[in-house]
Amino acid sequence: RLASKKRRKLPLPPGPPAEPLIGHLRIFPDPASTAEVFHGWSVKYGDVFSLQVPGETVIVLASEKAASDLLEKRSAIYSDRIRFGYYDSIGWGDAIILAPYGPFLTRQHKLFSDAFGKGVVHVYRGVQEREANILLKGLLDDPNDFDRHAIRFAGGIVTDVGYGHHIDSLDDDFFSMGERFLQYATAVTAPSLLDLHPRFAYLPPWVPGAWFVKFIKETKPFMDAILNNNFQRVVEQITAGTARPSFVASNIEAMYGEKHDAEHERATKLAAVMIFAAGFETTWRAVTIFIAVMLLYPEVQEKAQEEIDRVIGRDRLPDLGDRDSLPYVQCVINEVMRWEPIVPFGLPHRSVADDVYNGMHIPKGSIVFANTRSLTWDESKFHEPQKFKPERFLPKPEGAGEIFPASAVFGWGRRVCAGRYLAEGSLWTAAARILAVFAISPEKDANGQSIKPNIKFTTMLTRSVVTACKNKQSSIILCLTVIRNLLRVIFIHATNGPVN
Numbered sequence: 462r463l464a465s466k467k468r469r470k471l472p473l474p475p476g477p478p479a480e481p482l483i484g485h486l487r488i489f490p491d492p493a494s495t496a497e498v499f500h501g502w503s504v505k506y507g508d509v510f511s512l513q514v515p516g517e518t519v520i521v522l523a524s525e526k527a528a529s530d531l532l533e534k535r536s537a538i539y540s541d542r543i544r545f546g547y548y549d550s551i552g553w554g555d556a557i558i559l560a561p562y563g564p565f566l567t568r569q570h571k572l573f574s575d576a577f578g579k580g581v582v583h584v585y586r587g588v589q590e591r592e593a594n595i596l597l598k599g600l601l602d603d604p605n606d607f608d609r610h611a612i613r614f615a616g617g618i619v620t621d622v623g624y625g626h627h628i629d630s631l632d633d634d635f636f637s638m639g640e641r642f643l644q645y646a647t648a649v650t651a652p653s654l655l656d657l658h659p660r661f662a663y664l665p666p667w668v669p670g671a672w673f674v675k676f677i678k679e680t681k682p683f684m685d686a687i688l689n690n691n692f693q694r695v696v697e698q699i700t701a702g703t704a705r706p707s708f709v710a711s712n713i714e715a716m717y718g719e720k721h722d723a724e725h726e727r728a729t730k731l732a733a734v735m736i737f738a739a740g741f742e743t744t745w746r747a748v749t750i751f752i753a754v755m756l757l758y759p760e761v762q763e764k765a766q767e768e769i770d771r772v773i774g775r776d777r778l779p780d781l782g783d784r785d786s787l788p789y790v791q792c793v794i795n796e797v798m799r800w801e802p803i804v805p806f807g808l809p810h811r812s813v814a815d816d817v818y819n820g821m822h823i824p825k826g827s828i829v830f831a832n833t834r835s836l837t838w839d840e841s842k843f844h845e846p847q848k849f850k851p852e853r854f855l856p857k858p859e860g861a862g863e864i865f866p867a868s869a870v871f872g873w874g875r876r877v878c879a880g881r882y883l884a885e886g887s888l889w890t891a892a893a894r895i896l897a898v899f900a901i902s903p904e905k906d907a908n909g910q911s912i913k914p915n916i917k918f919t920t921m922l923t924r925s926v927v928t929a930c931k932n933k934q935s936s937i938i939l940c941l942t943v944i945r946n947l948l949r950v951i952f953i954h955a956t957n958g959p960v961n
């Protein structure tokens with residue numbers, strides 16, 4: 462008890478000046494600027510700083526050392542999550558991304574590591590390659606619609622891997638359900654009373670600020686359907702002998718012959734939805750950001766293409782078996798993820814016990830962010846960190862021998878991204894195949910001059926590309942992909958036949 466009293470006397474990590482009662486509420490940044498504002502504060506207040514908002518202490522970790530010391534080495538303390546009132550009220554509060562640290566989370570982690578661990582993830586190669594070829598075909602037919610093609614690519618992988626469902630087109634039911642789900646997921650990121658306590662879900666809907674009461678009522682039937690119906694469909698396919706291999710199918714089959722385990726069934730249902738929730742938007746954004754960055758850096762693109770042509774020749778498409786022989790391509794992909802990280806301020810962890818770090822008190826229940834942006838802009842780890850330089854990851858003397866900050870990109874300790882190896886394989890396959898087939902270049906104006914792309918990135922839940930060529934008021938980039946290898950295009954047609 463004495464030790465804990467002493468601990469509490471220690472100062473909190475420093476932070477910007479706070480206002481009485483409301484602390485930093487008024488200066489707390491919105492998601493679009495959180496990563497950059499946190500980075501600015503870390504320069505001023507150090508690599509561990511704190512903020513106060515009513516009822517909460519927020520700790521921001523802005524160096525790899527601090528993030529690793531706390532989130533990795535003391536992960537028994539820092540692996541809880543904050544509560545999301547909406548998900549608690551629809552019964553999803555213990556799904557893997559949202560779950561408090563405990564046995565049900567461990568159970569879902571096991572399901573993920575059995576299905577997506579480093580040693581097993583190769584079984585999805587066929588799905589990744591097929592979807593990458595459909596992506597290429599889409600880019601060939603309509604390059605300006607590349608964002609939709611990337612959506613299809615990401616959605617095609619997660620629905621096939623999760624439920625064995627092959628999306629035929631963007632009109633597919635599964636797919637439209639997924640998009641609707643993402644709309645709801647984005648809507649509920651708005652802070653509300655519900656985040657303070659789940660009982661606010663029972664407020665009368667006319668109470669000012671209780672918008673979520675109506676929202677829960679309207680969306681719960683759909684969320685129940687997404688959880689149960691897709692699962693049930695696989696159960697029926699198994700009975701009929703028509704099920705394709707998938708995460709859900711293999712878990713249902715594992716249950717056969719054993720006593721019905723309701724908890725296992727629920728863990729499987731929730732985990733399968735989370736494959737979609739966590740894997741769809743992230744993979745989609747990673748592909749569109751890759752395309753945008755290639756448009757900005759034609760010289761990098763050419764160098765990667767030269768490597769592909771030299772190493773694997775021009776008569777086939779690269780596949781994951783070529784990954785180790787294409788180091789520059791890997792550096793380009795890693796640099797895209799470092800330069801424009803998909804989750805720029807990470808997902809918040811919550812601490813479950815009082816702690817002391819470098820003489821500072823970190824109270825039990827703190828919300829802890831590892832600010833990816835600061836970690837990827839760390840000048841002690843990366844030379845000219847704000848510049849896009851893939852060769853930084855090549856070994857010396859060819860490159861700078863810098864290390865890809867995997868934890869900054871994919872997270873920490875016991876909450877590290879459970880789909881990381883699937884994500885890396887999907888992105889690699891899409892990126893290497895796009896590079897193999899197309900030169901991504903800006904549109905030309907009426908005089909045949911390239912229009913300088915004016916690309917901006919923004920953050921809501923994840924990082925995305927928002928603006929376009931200067932002369933267009935479009936919300937996506939308009940670029941032209943030029944076929945640079947006709948042979949490979951013929952190959953796509955030959956191996957894929959009709960797209961579905």
Ligand code: HEM
Nearest residue numbers: 558739740743747803804808871872873876878879880884
């Ligand atoms: C480029 C793609 C992806 C990126 C950048 C990414 C990044 C992340 C990050 C930063 C976290 C939070 C880690 C933390 O709290 O410290 C996370 C968690 C998670 N990711 Fe990913 N992810 C990607 C793709 C995927 C895919 C494809 C799947 C599913 C197959 C997936 C499944 C998960 C799950 C289940 C969690 C929650 C783990 C937990 O809370 O215990 N992710 N991811």
